[in-house]
Amino acid sequence: MTLDRRQFLQLAALGGGAVLASSLPGCASMGLGKASDDFYFVQLSDTHWGFNGPAVNPDARGTLPKAVAAVNALAQPPDFIIFTGDLTHTTDNPVERRKRMAEFKEVAAQLNVKTVRFMPGEHDASLDNGKAFQEFFGATHYTFDHKGVHFIVLDNVSDPAARIGDEQLGWLAQDLASQSRDARIVVFTHRPLFDLAPQWDWATRDGAKAVEMLMPFTNVTVFYGHIHQENHHMTGHIAHHSAKSLIFPLPAPMSQPKRDPLPWDPANPYRGLGFREVEAEDKGTRFGINEFPVKA
Amino acid sequence: MRRSRRIVLAAGLLALAGGAGVLAQKQPRVIKVSARRFSFTPHEITVKKGEPVLFELTSEDIFMGMNIPDFGVRSDIVPGKTMQLALTPDKAGTFTFLCDVFCGDGHEGMSGTLVVT
Numbered sequence: 001m002t003l004d005r006r007q008f009l010q011l012a013a014l015g016g017g018a019v020l021a022s023s024l025p026g027c028a029s030m031g032l033g034k035a036s037d038d039f040y041f042v043q044l045s046d047t048h049w050g051f052n053g054p055a056v057n058p059d060a061r062g063t064l065p066k067a068v069a070a071v072n073a074l075a076q077p078p079d080f081i082i083f084t085g086d087l088t089h090t091t092d093n094p095v096e097r098r099k100r101m102a103e104f105k106e107v108a109a110q111l112n113v114k115t116v117r118f119m120p121g122e123h124d125a126s127l128d129n130g131k132a133f134q135e136f137f138g139a140t141h142y143t144f145d146h147k148g149v150h151f152i153v154l155d156n157v158s159d160p161a162a163r164i165g166d167e168q169l170g171w172l173a174q175d176l177a178s179q180s181r182d183a184r185i186v187v188f189t190h191r192p193l194f195d196l197a198p199q200w201d202w203a204t205r206d207g208a209k210a211v212e213m214l215m216p217f218t219n220v221t222v223f224y225g226h227i228h229q230e231n232h233h234m235t236g237h238i239a240h241h242s243a244k245s246l247i248f249p250l251p252a253p254m255s256q257p258k259r260d261p262l263p264w265d266p267a268n269p270y271r272g273l274g275f276r277e278v279e280a281e282d283k284g285t286r287f288g289i290n291e292f293p294v295k296a
Numbered sequence: 297m298r299r300s301r302r303i304v305l306a307a308g309l310l311a312l313a314g315g316a317g318v319l320a321q322k323q324p325r326v327i328k329v330s331a332r333r334f335s336f337t338p339h340e341i342t343v344k345k346g347e348p349v350l351f352e353l354t355s356e357d358i359f360m361g362m363n364i365p366d367f368g369v370r371s372d373i374v375p376g377k378t379m380q381l382a383l384t385p386d387k388a389g390t391f392t393f394l395c396d397v398f399c400g401d402g403h404e405g406m407s408g409t410l411v412v413t
Contacts, residue, residue: 090401126398160398161361161372198365199392201404259404 040279045225046245050100051089056248056261084225085121085190121190122157130158149284156204184284197253244274270294324348332356334402351381363396385412
């Protein structure tokens with residue numbers, strides 16, 4: 001008996017492998033839709049290579065390699081992988097910053113997938129306006145197309161004030177002008193484009209301008225990082241999905257006075273860490289999300 | 297005619313006096329806040345609801361920001377300059393102010409508490 005990918009995931013979910021398929025609008029459950037022209041990609045986020053804090057992750061250098069091994073062990077390889085920022089943990093030292101990026105790149109090179117894409121987080125880019133990031137990974141904002149879906153990578157971190165900036169917003173407007181109103185569009189950002197919790201700096205100062213530009217398009221989904229946990233939010237018909245981290249989890253928005261990392265739980269190592277598969281269904285008009293934990 | 301002129305003058309003087317009173321009431325209280333990586337001094341500030349305050353912001357090191365999201369106000373904090381941020385809080389409670397310009401490893405903890413009584 002041959003299992004297609006969706007059947008495999010359903011079985012894995014029964015066995016505790018795949019964890020979640022969101023039922024939010026814009027985020028279909030597994031088992032629905034046709035698989036003919038569908039594809040999937042993997043989102044990894046907030047790896048913070050170079051972080052040192054045993055109280056929140058005593059295996060800081062081992063967590064990303066474990067995730068890489070888990071991705072490589074997937075039954076079917078994804079079409080592509082994207083890291084949505086904070087690849088490295090920030091440092092004032094430009095030499096150390098580049099060392100961390102080089103080491104991160106070496107680990108990421110172990111992924112057995114041809115297309116791996118990167119974008120910066122504020123830890124990578126805010127102290128030098130993305131200079132070191134560009135040396136190692138190229139442009140901080142760009143677009144690409146895959147199987148009929150238009151992907152837009154937005155940079156809301158190279159400006160330390162968390163602005164996309166007028167120049168990039170102009171570039172976005174120009175890009176969107178070439179898209180039909182029913183184009184299938186996926187946006188990747190590091191910070192949330194909406195005011196999730198400005199009290200914790202979980203916002204983009206001019207993110208509302210980008211959302212306003214995207215609003216006329218009927219099929220838009222945003223995937224982002226930054227907040228080290230899953231969060232699902234709608235701005236109108238646009239779904240925003242944040243990803244877990246691969247270094248330490250953060251508390252739910254405004255659930256405690258400070259956004260301090262959640263402590264490591266020796267009884268449940270790697271709790272709250274993970275990566276996700278994002279499955280494009282119905283030719284990219286809907287997305288199923290399957291969360292995977294990091295295992296010891 | 298002369299009497300009515302005196303009344304007008306008196307009324308004008310009263311208005312001026314009243315106006316001065318209003319002006320005096322509206323003079324904001326100046327609160328100096330110093331920022332350095334990765335803290336604000338003071339980090340807890342108490343003001344009264346309806347009291348106009350003017351934060352005078354200075355940085356001891358690099359470019360930063362002070363944001364009080366619950367009141368929708370913010371200012372850059374530029375090294376070598378004194379920046380001003382005006383606020384008349386219209387609600388009581390305990391609120392967060394934070395640095396909203398990424399300033400390094402510790403930025404995430406750079407916040408303070410505004411208590412409005």
